[in-house]
Amino acid sequence: MSNHKYQICTNCIMDTSDSGIFFDQNGVCDYFNNYFKNIKPNWHTGNRGQQEIDKMLKKIRSAGKGKEFDCILGISGGIDSSYLTYLAKEKFKLNPLIFHVDGGWNSQQAVNNIEKLVDNLNLELHTEVINWEEMKDLQLAYFKSQVPHLDTPQDHAFFASLYNFAAKNNIKYILNGGNYSTECVREPLEWSYHASDLVQLKDIHSRFGSIKLETFPQADIFTYKIYYRFLKGVRVWRPLNCLPYIKDDAMNMLIEKFGWQKYAHKHYESRFTRFYEGYWLPSKFGFDKRRAHFSSLILTSQMTRNEAIEKINKSPYDPETIALDFEFIANKLDISVFELQEIHSGPNKSWKDYKSRQPLINLGTKVMRLLGIQRAIIR
Ligand SMILES: [Zn+2]
Numbered sequence: 001m002s003n004h005k006y007q008i009c010t011n012c013i014m015d016t017s018d019s020g021i022f023f024d025q026n027g028v029c030d031y032f033n034n035y036f037k038n039i040k041p042n043w044h045t046g047n048r049g050q051q052e053i054d055k056m057l058k059k060i061r062s063a064g065k066g067k068e069f070d071c072i073l074g075i076s077g078g079i080d081s082s083y084l085t086y087l088a089k090e091k092f093k094l095n096p097l098i099f100h101v102d103g104g105w106n107s108q109q110a111v112n113n114i115e116k117l118v119d120n121l122n123l124e125l126h127t128e129v130i131n132w133e134e135m136k137d138l139q140l141a142y143f144k145s146q147v148p149h150l151d152t153p154q155d156h157a158f159f160a161s162l163y164n165f166a167a168k169n170n171i172k173y174i175l176n177g178g179n180y181s182t183e184c185v186r187e188p189l190e191w192s193y194h195a196s197d198l199v200q201l202k203d204i205h206s207r208f209g210s211i212k213l214e215t216f217p218q219a220d221i222f223t224y225k226i227y228y229r230f231l232k233g234v235r236v237w238r239p240l241n242c243l244p245y246i247k248d249d250a251m252n253m254l255i256e257k258f259g260w261q262k263y264a265h266k267h268y269e270s271r272f273t274r275f276y277e278g279y280w281l282p283s284k285f286g287f288d289k290r291r292a293h294f295s296s297l298i299l300t301s302q303m304t305r306n307e308a309i310e311k312i313n314k315s316p317y318d319p320e321t322i323a324l325d326f327e328f329i330a331n332k333l334d335i336s337v338f339e340l341q342e343i344h345s346g347p348n349k350s351w352k353d354y355k356s357r358q359p360l361i362n363l364g365t366k367v368m369r370l371l372g373i374q375r376a377i378i379r
Helices: 030-042 047-063 079-091 108-120 132-145 152-168 198-208 221-231 247-258 271-285 290-299 305-312 319-332 337-345 358-370
Strands: 071-074 096-102 124-129 173-175 235-237
Touching: 030 290, 047 173, 071 079, 071 152, 079 096, 079 108, 079 247, 096 108, 096 152, 108 124, 108 247, 124 152, 132 152, 132 198, 132 337, 152 173, 152 198, 152 221, 221 358, 271 319, 271 337, 290 305, 319 337
Parallel strands: 071 096, 071 173, 096 124, 173 235
Antiparallel strands: none
């Protein structure tokens, strides 16, 4: 954390743990101001959203004519992708291939949720299992590199498998659960660097890894943003932005209708992510991703600021479970609890300490902002 004085936004709960945060004269942060200036005016969940849905469904159906599937949808077992799965089949009457990547850390809830949805909705599921020896080696390399974004190996595997599969199998539409409703406040890069930066992934692995990545799925940010998009014609659509999406309502519906299981917090459908976001990141770096998640819910009127403050002051899980998870993670990575503790107390680094594509990505982001494609703050 920086040596600046501590400050927290008066409207949401983003604070100086994001060292780039900017407050106006009323103590309101730039995420909040950006939301009302750039996101909300361009976010249509009523008639205009429905028109967008109709237009897209027409395109997707026509691209899928004569094919087994008209689109592909990545599912993690978490709320966003689960709800999107339900929408795609029940409401949109599409014929999606449901794609799941098993990175080795699935929680029981995640497995249950995927099974329940696939069975009840009569969907086709493709599961890609990542080679665990390679996953383990890369994950351990990230731990040793001391960067905060330890979720990169898992996230990279998820999106690279999906994009590579779509491009290879000539599936033109990827349905994505990304949305403003629960994610309008993006975590700063300082907390959560681009998982799609293959240059950085390779640099960290070459310094701290010990085996070759032979089958680990890889796709660079420019491969999918440019090559797949423009040469292979693979498009990404985020339907959750086109209709009212209220997280609690969506969860309750899935629980009632499908026996879907709740988990404690966003992203905790992976046991690794629970440990990483709930313990490692806040205790080692002072970054609490719940801050961004709750702030998104405050901005979209799904949580009050008081509620968020009360919740953020409590640890997301109890000390006993943390201890159990600590041992579980160490065992799975084939290191001792002591070695994992040593890494935890080592000096912190950031994405800036390794090679990256950030200058180019930055340029791309600026262009997308100018074109109005990118509206959330990315820094
Ligand atoms: Zn704020």
